[in-house]
Amino acid sequence: MDLGAHAVFIVAAYAISTAVVAGLVVWVIADHRAQVRTLAELEASGVRRRSEASRRAAQ
Amino acid sequence: MDALAALLVRDMRLAVRVGGGALVGVLFFLIVVTIVPLGVGPDLALLARIGPAILWIGALLASLLALDRLLAADHDDGSLDLILTGRAPLELAVAVKALAHWVTTSLPLVIAAPALGLFLNLEPGAIGAVALTLLVGTPALTFIGLIGAALAVALRRGGLLLPVLVLPLTIPILIFGVAASNAAIVGPVPFGPPFAILGALTLLSLVVGPYAAAAALRHGLE
Amino acid sequence: MSREPTALGASEDPRSVALRAVSSTVKTGAMGLIGLANPSRFLAFSHRLLQVLVPVTLAAFAAGLYLAFFVAPDDYQQGATVRIMFIHVPAAWLGMMCWALMSIAALGTLVWRHPLADVALKAAAPIGAAFTFICLFAGSMWGRPMWGTYWVWDARLTSVLIMFLMYLGLIALWRAVDDPSRAGRAAAILALVGAVNLPIIKFSVDWWNTLHQPASVIRLGGPTIHPAILLPLLVMVVAFTLLFITLHVSAMRNEILRRRVRTLRLMQAEAA
Numbered sequence: 001m002d003l004g005a006h007a008v009f010i011v012a013a014y015a016i017s018t019a020v021v022a023g024l025v026v027w028v029i030a031d032h033r034a035q036v037r038t039l040a041e042l043e044a045s046g047v048r049r050r051s052e053a054s055r056r057a058a059q
Numbered sequence: 060m061d062a063l064a065a066l067l068v069r070d071m072r073l074a075v076r077v078g079g080g081a082l083v084g085v086l087f088f089l090i091v092v093t094i095v096p097l098g099v100g101p102d103l104a105l106l107a108r109i110g111p112a113i114l115w116i117g118a119l120l121a122s123l124l125a126l127d128r129l130l131a132a133d134h135d136d137g138s139l140d141l142i143l144t145g146r147a148p149l150e151l152a153v154a155v156k157a158l159a160h161w162v163t164t165s166l167p168l169v170i171a172a173p174a175l176g177l178f179l180n181l182e183p184g185a186i187g188a189v190a191l192t193l194l195v196g197t198p199a200l201t202f203i204g205l206i207g208a209a210l211a212v213a214l215r216r217g218g219l220l221l222p223v224l225v226l227p228l229t230i231p232i233l234i235f236g237v238a239a240s241n242a243a244i245v246g247p248v249p250f251g252p253p254f255a256i257l258g259a260l261t262l263l264s265l266v267v268g269p270y271a272a273a274a275a276l277r278h279g280l281e
Numbered sequence: 282m283s284r285e286p287t288a289l290g291a292s293e294d295p296r297s298v299a300l301r302a303v304s305s306t307v308k309t310g311a312m313g314l315i316g317l318a319n320p321s322r323f324l325a326f327s328h329r330l331l332q333v334l335v336p337v338t339l340a341a342f343a344a345g346l347y348l349a350f351f352v353a354p355d356d357y358q359q360g361a362t363v364r365i366m367f368i369h370v371p372a373a374w375l376g377m378m379c380w381a382l383m384s385i386a387a388l389g390t391l392v393w394r395h396p397l398a399d400v401a402l403k404a405a406a407p408i409g410a411a412f413t414f415i416c417l418f419a420g421s422m423w424g425r426p427m428w429g430t431y432w433v434w435d436a437r438l439t440s441v442l443i444m445f446l447m448y449l450g451l452i453a454l455w456r457a458v459d460d461p462s463r464a465g466r467a468a469a470i471l472a473l474v475g476a477v478n479l480p481i482i483k484f485s486v487d488w489w490n491t492l493h494q495p496a497s498v499i500r501l502g503g504p505t506i507h508p509a510i511l512l513p514l515l516v517m518v519v520a521f522t523l524l525f526i527t528l529h530v531s532a533m534r535n536e537i538l539r540r541r542v543r544t545l546r547l548m549q550a551e552a553a
Binding site for chain 3: 002003004005006007009010012013014016017020021023024025027028029031032035036038039042043045047
């Protein structure tokens with residue numbers, strides 16, 4: 001596939017765009033893992049959300 | 060109406076009294092107009108060519124930097140809460156404050172502009188055009204800046220955030236203000252159309268600014 | 282106009298039957314939107330949605346990239362660099378659509394007080410900013426071979442640059458306000474003010490550009506877009522849109538979880 005004389009610019013455009021998209025994906029996945037982990041730690045230490053407490057009380 | 064008139068007079072008195080706020084704006088304007096040739100070089104032809112732009116950018120920056128005096132002081136001493144709970148509609152109250160701010164801060168810039176135009180080797184026609192476009196355009200700068208001031212009113216470390224928020228919104232004013240000024244000098248484009256658009260933008264800002272600022276104050280301070 | 286008997290025995294004409302069907306669909310959609318206002322329900326819904334979205338997005342990009350590189354011909358003016366357009370144009374489109382989405386979310390926050398509206402707004406802003414950056418960078422890479430410089434003050438690039446600055450300003454405002462709900466409302470107002478201003482800015486930058494560049498400028502894509510280029514472009518637009526939706530839903534999920542963490546931490550601090 002011949003990208004012509006300006007191949008480096010085409011490659012750079014696609015490479016940086018891929019890098020930015022990859023950065024977004026990594027951010028979303030890592031943030032998700034961090035939040036889930038923190039939630040698990042907090043719930044393990046006994047803190048409960050209001051809606052859960054009222055559900056238990058209703059049982 | 061009495062309350063609004065009283066607010067107008069109070070704001071204008073405060074602006075003139077406290078720390079020479081209004082004249083500091085003119086001083087800043089003068090400094091900007093001084094440092095541009097120091098950076099660009101003393102070529103008078105070049106300065107005449109970019110003169111209207113320098114004046115417009117200087118006025119834009121000067122009115123931006125003065126914006127945090129618009130609402131922050133009232134927020135700090137509690138009078139903003141009084142205005143919020145007062146009987147006058149909040150939109151009108153902030154419009155009146157912006158008007159007072161324009162008269163005491165931007166109008167001196169408009170008056171100083173012709174003198175500064177001489178520093179930039181502008182011809183009388185150009186000076187007149189710049190002054191007229193500043194007169195029509197600076198209210199838009201103040202009323203759009205009012206929105207940023209209202210959004211940032213409760214921030215302690217506001218800093219440069221206010222100019223960062225306001226500057227992109229003022230770009231159309233700058234474009235048409237400079238274009239109208241340049242039309243009087245360089246002139247393939249007549250003065251009329253950009254000046255009319257500038258006027259339209261100002262009128263639009265007189266409405267949008269107070270409404271958005273009032274909404275920002277209500278949502279931000281509840 | 283023929284009249285058909287309905288189940289209740291009364292006769293109705295087809296137009297009102299159709300009208301009822303449309304209005305009930307709209308109501309279901311609206312109820313769905315309101316139903317999703319419950320964060321827990323949104324979390325469950327987003328989990329199922331993402332299981333579908335991720336493979337579909339990947340497939341769309343596979344198709345789009347294949348079309349972009351192996352099917353689309355070289356442009357007679359721009360050569361192979363026209364392929365940069367397959368990134369530049371979708372990214373610009375998504376950058377603008379993201380601001381429109383933020384404006385609708387802003388209305389949801391300020392007018393309808395939908396509970397997840399400010400979550401949607403906060404999640405969208407960095408994604409929109411990133412897509413706008415991609416548009417600017419790709420545009421710069423396109424400009425260097427075309428115009429000889431990495432940046433050129435043409436109307437589209439300049440307008441997109443200003444929009445990028447406004448994105449960053451909105452993110453900065455959100456981070457500057459401590460209280461999350463107050464931050465959300467301030468950002469909502471700024472999003473709406475920006476929505477009003479962006480067309481004005483686009484108009485004024487276009488005007489400014491024609492003023493300063495009266496000579497003929499190579500327009501993006503040439504005088505007309507050849508159909509062989511149009512199809513890859515459309516597929517890439519679809520792929521980028523799916524990518525945006527995937528990222529946005531994921532980021533909204535994370536934001537809801539983050540707020541739960543904050544609530545739990547506050548409760549923990551109170552109990553101590």
